Amino acid sequence: MNHLEHLVAEWLQYKGYFVRTSVLVGPRPKGGFEGELDVVGFHATNKHLIHVECSADAHPCAIRERRFASKFARGKLHVRKLFAGLELPQAVDQVAVLQFAGDNAPPTNWRRASHNQQAAHSRNL
Secondary structure (H helix, E strand, O other): OOOOHEEEEEEEHHOOOEEEEEEEEEEEOOOOOEEEEEEEEEEEOOEEEEEEEEOOOOOOHHHHHHHHHHHHHHHHHHHHHHHOOOOOOOOOOEEEEEEOOOOHHHOOOOOOHHHHHHHHHHOOO
């Protein structure tokens, strides 16, 4: 688990979430897994389910977008299984936490379609 994942997990725990980190999902028949979910949290009182992927890589934005699309698609398939037996909301908030430095920072107009919703939501966490 990297420093970003630690910070996200600690923050969610502080805010009352039950948190799972570095969860392997999608077991394959011949061994191994489809992938790993960095941080998944569930707030039982607020009925809020969140999946956070963290990255401090130096990839360009186009590569990051493809990677996160794949990770979030995998998360939508498997995240509910992590909290089996609990009453979960239909929606899963999915957030990318990125560390930028130097030339790998995105252009100022780089935003996902739901960026404004996520920014508003993150202020409430």
